[in-house]
Structures are given as structure tokens and as C-alpha cells.
Amino acid sequence: MNNKILIVYFSHKGENYVNGKIKNLTVGNTEIVDKKIQSIVGGDLFEIVCEKPYPQNYKECTEQAQNELRQNIRPKIVGNILDISKYEVVYIGYPNWWSTMPMPVFTFLESYDFSNKIIRPFCTHEGSKMGKSESDIKVLCPDSIVFKGLPIWGSKVSQDDKELYEWITSSI
Ligand SMILES: Cc1cc2nc3c(=O)[nH]c(=O)nc-3n(C[C@H](O)[C@H](O)[C@H](O)COP(=O)(O)O)c2cc1C
Numbered sequence: 221m222n223n224k225i226l227i228v229y230f231s232h233k234g235e236n237y238v239n240g241k242i243k244n245l246t247v248g249n250t251e252i253v254d255k256k257i258q259s260i261v262g263g264d265l266f267e268i269v270c271e272k273p274y275p276q277n278y279k280e281c282t283e284q285a286q287n288e289l290r291q292n293i294r295p296k297i298v299g300n301i302l303d304i305s306k307y308e309v310v311y312i313g314y315p316n317w318w319s320t321m322p323m324p325v326f327t328f329l330e331s332y333d334f335s336n337k338i339i340r341p342f343c344t345h346e347g348s349k350m351g352k353s354e355s356d357i358k359v360l361c362p363d364s365i366v367f368k369g370l371p372i373w374g375s376k377v378s379q380d381d382k383e384l385y386e387w388i389t390s391s392i
Contacts, residue, residue, distance in 0.1 A: 224306065225263030229254035229313040230325050234276030236315075237346050239375040242278050249344040249374040250313045256381070257311055257342075260388055264307075268328050271296040285317045294327040304332040311340045312357075315374070319351035326360060335363035342370040342387070344377055367391075 231248025238245070251267075258265055272295065275281045288295065312329075314321045321343075341357055343350055349371035358366050370387040 222262040224308040226307040227311040228266045230268040235278035249377045252377045288323040309338045313342045316345035321353045329360040334361045340367045344374045
């Protein structure tokens, strides 16, 4: 276990858009990748959980997410990290929502001081890859070292280990 690594994720169970179809996910795509990363690098896991869960219904969820993005809302999240200062590297994973991160990830990144820490973003998506999430992270965390992100197709989360290893061992 490497106790200087924190692996954070937001992931949405329930109806989702996978391979062009609505599918009911019992475990979210990003959660699958997140746990693989932890099994490779060790470290502590933290799930970003909203006070008010998103709708299970895909259409309702996308509408809510779009409204939150347009209004730049910061949904409340529950739980907290006791001692952020001990971490040097923070992996942060999320689904691509409307070409960036879900707004609770914005809430999370504004809740702690990530100065001088390495941030390694990854996302699952259905075609938009990282979208503008990396540049949004750089705005939220101007004093962090933000590495190049890893986008993984949602339908391939159970397959992409080679690419995942290469990304984990890269240092940019
Ligand atoms: C609210 C919402 C918005 C989405 N917006 C996009 C998008 O803009 N681009 C894209 O490629 N995929 C988009 N997707 C698809 C998700 O990024 C994809 O299904 C992802 O793998 C879901 O991960 P999760 O199961 O961890 O939540 C969206 C999905 C939802 C629910």
C-alpha cells in the first residue's frame, strides 16, 4: 500500500449510455477503472457521493446535469478526507458529462488544497474523451501539477488494462 496516493472517483450507477444504447449499470464504469487503479498502485479510495443522488433515469439525469453545468452549480457532497496534506498524488476519475466533469467533481476539487500535488485525471466516456475536463481542473487547481488524462470508452472498462498500465507508469 502506498499511503501517499489518493484515488478519488465519482460514478453513476443506474441507467447509462453505453455503446449507443441505454444500459442499466449495477457498478458504474468509472468505479470499475478506479478500483483497478487501486489494485495496481495501492493508496486510499474516496468516492464522491452527493447529498442528493442523481436520478437513475438516463434522460432525467442528463437534463439535471446540463442544468447544473449551465448554472455552474456546486452540488453538496457528503463525507470528507481527514488529512489531505499526506497525499502527494491524487488520481481523480469521473464520467464525461456534457464534455467535462460532473459538477460534484468541481465541488470536490474546490473543497481541498491540492497545491503542489500531482493530479492524474481519468474519465470514462462515450466518444467525447476527456472533453475540456483537464483544462477545467487546471483552472480549479492552478498550483497543482496536472498530468495528461486517460479517457476510456465506457464499454471497454473491463478490457483496457494495457493502456491503463502504460498511463499509470507514464510521467507527464
Ligand atoms: C448526464 C450524462 C452526460 C453525459 N455526457 C456525455 C458526453 O458529453 N460525452 C460522452 O462521451 N459521454 C457522455 N455521457 C456518457 C458517460 O460519460 C459514460 O456512459 C460513462 O462511461 C459513464 O460512467 P459511470 O458509469 O462511471 O457514471 C454522459 C452520461 C450522462 C449520464
